Each structure stands twice: as C-alpha cells, then as structure tokens.
Amino acid sequence: MSIASNLEALRLETEAKGVQLVAVSKTKSNSEIMEAYEAGQRIFGENHVQELIEKAELLPKDIQWHMIGHLQTNKVKYIAPFISLIASIDSLKLLKEVNKHAIKANRNIDCLLQIYIADEDTKFGLDHAELIELLRDEEFLELKNIRICGLMGIASNTDNEKVIKAEFYELKMLFDGVKASFYRKDDYFNILSMGMSSDYKLAIEEGSTMVRIGSTIFGKRVIKHYKNND
Ligand SMILES: *Cc1c(COP(=O)(O)O)cnc(C)c1O
Secondary structure, three states: OOHHHHHHHHHHHHHOOOOEEEEEOOOOOHHHHHHHHHOOOOEEEEOOHHHHHHHHHHOOOOOEEEEOOOOOHHHHHHHOOOOOEEEEEOOHHHHHHHHHHHHHOOOOEEEEEEEOOOOOOOOOOEOHHHHHHHHHOHHHHOOOOEEEEEEEEOOOOOOOHHHHHHHHHHHHHHHHHHHHHHOOOOOOOOEEEOOOOOOHHHHHHOOOOEEEEOHHHHOOOOOOOOOOOO
C-alpha cells in the first residue's frame, strides 16, 4: 500500500463523519511527507521541536503543523511563530509561556489541553482536578493570545478494547462537561483529539473529532531517532 492510498482509505472513514485527520509524520522523511502532501494532506503532527522546525523550514508553507508531543517551556519560542495547534498543553506554566511567545509573534495560538486518561504512569496530561483548577485560575483567564480549542488524550497501550473504550468515553464526558461549563458560547471549543492507528475506530465511535494517525499512513516507524536524509 502506498502513502497516497493509505490516506485515501482513511479519508473515506473520517471525512464522512466530520473527523479531522492529522498525519503524524514523526521520524518520517521530507519525501514521505511530500507524498502525503501531494495526495492532498495538509495537517501534519510532530512530537519533537527540533524535528518539527527543520521540517517546517523546508516543506511547503501551507502545511498546518501540530505539536502533539510533550513540550518543554524553553522550546516554545521556536515554534510559536508558525505552529497551527499545540495539542499537548499539560500545565498553566506551559500555557503562560505559549501566551508570552504568541504576543511576541503578534498572533494567537490554538491549544488543546492534554488530559491523562490512560492507566499508565508514563503518559503526560492533566487529571480532572488539575483541569478544573487551571480553567478557574485567574492567571489563566488573563491569557489573551492563546485559545483553548478542546481536549486531547491518549488511551492505554493495550489490546483490551473495553479499557480503551472506557477511557475515550470518560474523555468525551469530560469534554462535554467543560464545554457546557466554560465554553458554552465559544464555537472554537470544538476539538476532541483522540485516536491513533491502533484505536481510531473506537475513538470515532466514542465521539472523537480529530484523529492523529502515523503508522497506518506511513508504515511502521523503524528509525527511532530522527535524521533527515533528503
Ligand atoms: C506517534 C503519535 C501518534 C500516532 O501514532 P500511530 O500509532 O503511529 O498512529 C498519535 N499521537 C501521539 C501523541 C503520538 O506521539
């Protein structure tokens, strides 16, 4: 299967349901990304700042780059001028830094709050209490150059569909609750980012509006460490 045909098949599954498809291109070369681009894909997700900025510099300017990996505050400045969405906000401190550099870049930056839903210690994200605390924080309410567009979550890495379904269900309930309590009148709060190659079908069933898919499009990631060989 080619990248183009993989994408086409995924589009059939997502577009009809109004689900946005983020092509996760981490570790993939610029020529592989261009194959997806030429097949019409414009939204790409990366999880390392260095890799992201190197790719963004060389690849077409109409690509919308999403930062989907853990973001350190000291790296925000490198992506603030151009990033289309930061999907992995997990603290007020990080959000304040994003706001600061958004002001410097004279723009607004769209963000998702990452919620911890997996039954694992290794995943980043806010728990429910931290989420509510953040949304009520006076410092948060003063941040004018960021826009919270929704929530993001990563389910447990397990074959147990029941567990994954329950985690997605929980995130959807949380999304609906936050929407009703904090963003009822704000149309921009409409992204529920959940689902990757192994679980995107379940995620869509449970109400995902944005799936982040890498290996189903580009094939397995064999290279662990990024090196751009183009
Ligand atoms: C790598 C990654 C994905 C995509 O993973 P696949 O299993 O290759 O689809 C999605 N979300 C995040 C946060 C990732 O780091």
